[in-house]
Amino acid sequence: MTRRVAVVGAGPAGLTAAYRLVERGFHVDVLEREAEAGGRTHTEHHGDGHWVDTGAGWLASFYPSTLALLDEIGQRHRLSPMPLRGGGDLLLDGRLVPTPNSVGRILGSSLLGPLDKGRFFVAMARLFATQRGDLAIDLDHDGETALDALAGFGTAARERIVRPNFEGPFFARLEQMSGALVRSWLRVLSVGTFFHVAGGMDAPWRALADLLGARTGVTVTGVETTRDGGAAVHIDGSADRYDAVVLAIPAPVAAELLTPDDRPAILSEIGYVPHVRLYAARRGAGPARSGIHVFPNDLVATVELGAGRFGAWGQVPDEWAWALACAPAASSGPLLDAPAEEVQDRIWAEARRIDPRVFPLDRADVVQLIRWPHAVPDVRPGYHARLDAFHQRPPVFFAGDWLVQPCVEGAVRSGERAAELVSGTLR
Ligand SMILES: Cc1cc2nc3c(=O)[nH]c(=O)nc-3n(C[C@H](O)[C@H](O)[C@H](O)COP(=O)(O)OP(=O)(O)OC[C@H]3O[C@@H](n4cnc5c(N)ncnc54)[C@H](O)[C@@H]3O)c2cc1C
Structure with missing residues (x-):
């Protein structure tokens, strides 16, 4: 039977x-x-050639089970390489500096001294020698905090390299993450290719x-x-x-x-960590893609904007501009149930204060408030x-x-x- x-x-x-x-x-x-x-x-689909990925925004080369499944069901053709979130600038105490998120950017970064850089590369080499590259969780590091696991990296690298690259995608403070989680992702994020999915x-x-x-x-x-x-x-x-x-x-x-x-x-x-973000798009030209990570952050942790077909979290048509502002976990919780208009106005006002190139909300053709009560597990x-x-x-x-x-x-x-x-x- x-x-x-x-x-x-x-x-x-x-x-x-x-x-x-x-x-x-x-x-x-x-x-x-x-x-x-x-x-x-x-x-969410907003018309021809215009969609917003309200949750997950990328797949990656270090997702073997997902890629194999998409192959089997004839969906792999939708994937094309994309730049990872984390590019862009850091807004640190009112100063805008490039995020040190690649070997070239780290070597050229004014945020780390030569000793900080040396320490970071040695710590990464050690991580590569001891951490598997398949997102495996090493239980030996599960009991420690991310800060403990990153002790060998030095404060400068931890704050300027790891924190911006983790607090964006995981929506949580480094202080609350497990050492095992951060180690598994540090290993893969530094070498992976990221994929956009055509059609959403x-x-x-x-x-x-x-x-x-x-x-x-x-x-x-x-x-x-x-x-x-x-x-x-x-x-x-x-x-x-x-x-x-x-x-x-x-x-x-x-x-x-x-x-x-x-x-x-x-x-x-x-x-689970909650997450609130606001997306808006308007007809007309706009600046090239860029992103800002705000430290310390309060109501808004990242502001990203761009124009043209590709590069958005989803896709906008040619001759459209878009912007996305994400709240950090600590302020997302209270924003989950607040009236939508109030949330939109507050987030957008803060996003425009951070990056004045963000267009006014009342000139947007599409506004999408995104609220996830259970965004990602709180590891x-x-x-x-x-x-x-x-x-x-x-x-x-x-x-x-x-x-x-x-x-x-x-x-x-x-x-x-x-x-x-x-x-x-x-x-
Ligand atoms: C803003 C955001 C950005 C993210 N970015 C990325 C990223 O870039 N890359 C990445 O890999 N991951 C990302 N993630 C995480 C990724 O989306 C999740 O890990 C993944 O979707 C989890 O899949 P799941 O099947 O476990 O749960 P879900 O995707 O949550 O699916 C659960 C389903 O169960 C349904 N359901 C719930 N209750 C009931 C019920 N009572 N009866 C019937 N159905 C029910 C829900 O409607 C839902 O469809 C992101 C998540 C968020 C929120």
Whole structure:
């Protein structure tokens, strides 16, 4: 008899799990709350040739599982190399200086003295010798903070090189990240190629959801184990029985769906960082692409702007200009529920103060306020040791970026693992 599996969530984790389960001969129902699949790789379309990636903005050469999956489903052609976020300038105590984010820029940077530079390159060589390059988490460094893990790099390199390159993409302060997380990313960020996705970051995932016949606009309100060893999935007041369920959603969201008896303790220990950003675009010429990282930051941590077809977080048509302002995690939390207009006005006023080339919001043709309550897992010291001690049990399994790494590749690998666990159990 064909075994039935429900996968809750059509982000990269759930869709990968579902695809690998279908390959193994299971009957799989993918249930997605939003009208479209993709999760935090969501793209908003604003007309011909104009889209904004509101969540993930790039894939990378060090994402082997994601790239292999995109190959298999015929979506790899969408990828083209792009410059990584982190280029641009640092606004340090009112002074604008180029971000030292490549060997050439570091060597020429006025922010580090010759000794700082030497120390940085020696520390990087050591990191390369001791840290694997496949985003693997080295549990030996899990208990320490990022600051401990970076002790050998020296204060100047830590503050001027690592901090701007990490606090942008991870939305969290270096102080709160685990040493293991920072080590794994430092290793790959310095050598990776980054990819833009034609048609939007969610395009490959929407194609995969179509292939799998995913059901969108379906909110799962509860999941509970049944006496016969299966699980009941509740939707709109009715329940469906499955042999197994994969919850491919952020841990705090999964916790809400389970009864206290079925809820593993780890779910309440995993936190996520919120993130708020504002995108606007207008018809007309604008400056070439540039970005500013603000230190110390308060309401706005990065301001980026540009014009022309490529280089945006998504794509704008020719003869359009765009700008994006991102709030840091500490101010994103309170902005999640504040009235939209107030949030927009505050963020944009600050962005224009930081970079006067940002156009006024009332002259924008497109304004997109983006609010993620669960942007990325909050990977603090001790995080992976807790995960390591957690063993998934039937009939409810978990997938999601919180189980591996806070990125698309982490989500894809978690989906592959969940599929293996389910098939190992139900065989
Ligand atoms: C602003 C931002 C920028 C990012 N930048 C990058 C980047 O450049 N590169 C990168 O690799 N990663 C990036 N990430 C992280 C990346 O997007 C995530 O790690 C990845 O999308 C996680 O995939 P997932 O499948 O685990 O979860 P999600 O993508 O969140 O998917 C979970 C799905 O479950 C659905 N769901 C939730 N509850 C229910 C329910 N009750 N019933 C049914 N469905 C439900 C949700 O609607 C969602 O579609 C970024 C994230 C954000 C927010």
